[in-house]
Amino acid sequence: MNIAVITKIVPDTEARLTLASERVDLSSVEMVINPFDEYGLEEALKIKDSDENAKVCVLMVGPESVRKQVVSCLALGADEAVVIDDEAIDGGNPLAVAEVLAAEVKKLDSTLVFAGKQGVDYDWGLTAIAVAQKLNWPHVGVVKEFTPDFAAGTFTAVTEADEGDLTFTGSLPAVITAEKGLNTPRYASLKGIMKAKKKPFAVHKLADTGVDATAVGADQARLEEVQAAHPPAREPGRIIEGEEVLDRVCELVRVLREEAKVL
Amino acid sequence: MAKTLVYLEAKGDELKKISREMMTVARMLGDSAAGVISTGSDAALASAGKLGLKKLANLAPENGKLYAAEAFAAELAKLVEAEAPAYIIFGQTNLGRDLAARLAATTGVGYMSDVTAIEPGEPPTFVKPLYAGKIIGKFRFKGEPPHILTIRPNIFSPSDATGAEVATETVQPDYTSARSVLTSIAEKAAGMIDLREATVIISGGRGIGEAANFQMLFDFAEKTGAAVGASRAVVDEGWIEHAHQVGQTGKTVNPTLYIACGISGAIQHLAGMQTSKCIVAINTNESAPIFKVADYGIVGDCKEVVPLLLEEILKSRG
Numbered sequence: 001m002n003i004a005v006i007t008k009i010v011p012d013t014e015a016r017l018t019l020a021s022e023r024v025d026l027s028s029v030e031m032v033i034n035p036f037d038e039y040g041l042e043e044a045l046k047i048k049d050s051d052e053n054a055k056v057c058v059l060m061v062g063p064e065s066v067r068k069q070v071v072s073c074l075a076l077g078a079d080e081a082v083v084i085d086d087e088a089i090d091g092g093n094p095l096a097v098a099e100v101l102a103a104e105v106k107k108l109d110s111t112l113v114f115a116g117k118q119g120v121d122y123d124w125g126l127t128a129i130a131v132a133q134k135l136n137w138p139h140v141g142v143v144k145e146f147t148p149d150f151a152a153g154t155f156t157a158v159t160e161a162d163e164g165d166l167t168f169t170g171s172l173p174a175v176i177t178a179e180k181g182l183n184t185p186r187y188a189s190l191k192g193i194m195k196a197k198k199k200p201f202a203v204h205k206l207a208d209t210g211v212d213a214t215a216v217g218a219d220q221a222r223l224e225e226v227q228a229a230h231p232p233a234r235e236p237g238r239i240i241e242g243e244e245v246l247d248r249v250c251e252l253v254r255v256l257r258e259e260a261k262v263l
Numbered sequence: 264m265a266k267t268l269v270y271l272e273a274k275g276d277e278l279k280k281i282s283r284e285m286m287t288v289a290r291m292l293g294d295s296a297a298g299v300i301s302t303g304s305d306a307a308l309a310s311a312g313k314l315g316l317k318k319l320a321n322l323a324p325e326n327g328k329l330y331a332a333e334a335f336a337a338e339l340a341k342l343v344e345a346e347a348p349a350y351i352i353f354g355q356t357n358l359g360r361d362l363a364a365r366l367a368a369t370t371g372v373g374y375m376s377d378v379t380a381i382e383p384g385e386p387p388t389f390v391k392p393l394y395a396g397k398i399i400g401k402f403r404f405k406g407e408p409p410h411i412l413t414i415r416p417n418i419f420s421p422s423d424a425t426g427a428e429v430a431t432e433t434v435q436p437d438y439t440s441a442r443s444v445l446t447s448i449a450e451k452a453a454g455m456i457d458l459r460e461a462t463v464i465i466s467g468g469r470g471i472g473e474a475a476n477f478q479m480l481f482d483f484a485e486k487t488g489a490a491v492g493a494s495r496a497v498v499d500e501g502w503i504e505h506a507h508q509v510g511q512t513g514k515t516v517n518p519t520l521y522i523a524c525g526i527s528g529a530i531q532h533l534a535g536m537q538t539s540k541c542i543v544a545i546n547t548n549e550s551a552p553i554f555k556v557a558d559y560g561i562v563g564d565c566k567e568v569v570p571l572l573l574e575e576i577l578k579s580r581g
């Protein structure tokens with residue numbers, strides 16, 4: 001059984017971001033695997049733990065310079081990686097990226113695709129669901145509990161919504177996007193890190209995927225970014241002073257009622 | 264002006280607040296709106312019918328079949344074809360975002376999620392926070408309509424406009440061909456207010472000391488009608504469930520009042536709450552970063568401050 005994990009790199013969440021010509025300048029920012037994708041990868045690895053025939057392939061559309069981050073996925077236990085690096089792909093358009101990823105998933109003959117619920121850069125939450133649509137597979141998004149039954153070819157998945165916990169039932173193959181809490185990602189072992197270097201790591205061009213360049217080019221984008229800016233700083237706040245704790249609390253309640261008018 | 268299509272949401276017999284927020288956005292972007300909803304409640308349907316819509320379709324749930332992205336997206340695609348809206352508006356809720364994405368993939372039209380502001384113009388500019396709120400991004404749609412957008416809850420003021428009740432058209436989604444179906448909802452315990460809908464949130468971090476002290480926050484929440492949030496540190500400690508986590512890998516919340524108790528104010532936490540209208544921080548360390556975003560701060564032990572705060576708020580309410 002093959003399982004694909006689709007992932008991307010995003011700026012380290014601690015990173016400071018600077019702007020150049022009203023765009024975010026990522027040229028000197030430390031990039032990491034998207035945090036939500038780590039839960040997707042872990043879910044795939046858990047299946048591999050209990051089924052030695054399961055193979056996990058990590059897929060990413062991005063520049064070949066992502067090698068370090070992708071190798072970190074192999075160190076955790078994934079079996080192989082495919083990076084699709086081609087300037088003809090409009091990496092900012094989730095539908096274009098999904099087209100390419102779906103083509104690679106097809107070649108893998110996968111039963112499951114895992115991904116994070118969204119990238120913590122633009123938070124679109126579209127790519128993985130679009131992969132499902134392009135494969136003509138079902139999907140469940142933002143999953144916090146996943147129980148496959150491979151013998152029956154079915155699954156249940158639970159997601160948390162404002163209504164309460166939602167339980168989905170469905171059939172495999174399927175695309176599942178991970179919420180934090182789905183599992184606890186493992187750490188890489190030294191052995192894993194050593195082995196990772198020898199695992200298959202392919203870099204594909206668009207031509208290798210069989211996707212036509214006209215389908216994924218920049219002119220296909222239906223949304224354009226016109227400006228990126230830093231948010232206005234919040235007005236500096238005020239520390240409530242007072243002799244006793246009770247004095248401070250009383251003053252806080254007063255300002256919340258009278259100044260902020262939020263009580 | 265343009266037509267819009269809104270995907271309304273109800274919870275039991277009530278329309279969710281986000282539905283009225285979507286109506287506000289629909290009026291900003293067009294002069295006539297058609298609505299789609301999926302509810303088994305006649306009361307919710309009647310409320311939706313009075314929002315001032317031109318028409319309303321109900322994607323009827325069946326017993327044990329409450330939602331299916333594939334089937335709903337297929338029905339919506341047909342409605343889009345028939346109505347030719349310029350914008351299709353969803354809430355950035357669990358099911359709203361799910362269906363919006365599946366519809367975008369089905370139709371290939373423009374898609375923008377989690378919109379927090381709209382600047383009028385031809386075409387309008389849509390705004391959303393990027394990179395955990397470190398950046399504000401502005402976007403415009405290109406090419407032929409329709410365009411799909413999801414709006415962040417609690418940002419746009421809810422519309423109170425009403426109109427003559429429109430007749431509802433019942434649409435039967437094709438659940439049998441859908442391969443992933445929402446089969447049950449385990450409703451939240453009564454009195455548990457959802458973080459994303461709460462007007463007041465009291466949130467605890469490692470500074471509250473131990474798991475048992477969360478009871479103090481639940482007490483506060485129960486007596487004042489607030490919801491309880493948490494930092495990731497305490498979720499990872501197992502002091503409270505992930506459902507309460509606020510931040511980049513938790514929930515994005517927008518309450519009127521956010522009270523951070525014993526939370527240092529890491530960038531990933533701020534990502535989820537910095538658009539709150541008023542932020543209060545209670546922290547023993549006067550140089551904790553949370554004070555940089557707080558409107559009001561108390562330097563002190565939250566175990567001491569929170570019970571007093573509860574008492575004083577209740578007193579002030581009489």
Ligand SMILES: Cc1cc2nc3c(=O)[nH]c(=O)nc-3n(C[C@H](O)[C@H](O)[C@H](O)COP(=O)(O)OP(=O)(O)OC[C@H]3O[C@@H](n4cnc5c(N)ncnc54)[C@H](O)[C@@H]3O)c2cc1C
Pocket residue numbers: 013035467468469470471472493494495496497508509510511512513514524525526527528529530531532535545546547548551563564565566
């Ligand atoms: C990829 C990634 C994603 C993340 N996502 C999130 C997220 O979604 N949400 C999130 O919250 N974090 C997230 N984090 C973690 C974040 O970086 C911080 O580690 C976390 O927010 C810290 O939680 P805390 O403020 O409760 O704990 P600490 O940082 O330990 O702060 C505790 C605070 O309590 C104060 N304190 C101590 N005792 C008291 C007392 N008696 N009374 C009052 N104050 C007291 C201290 O002065 C301190 O400021 C993420 C991290 C990463 C790397």
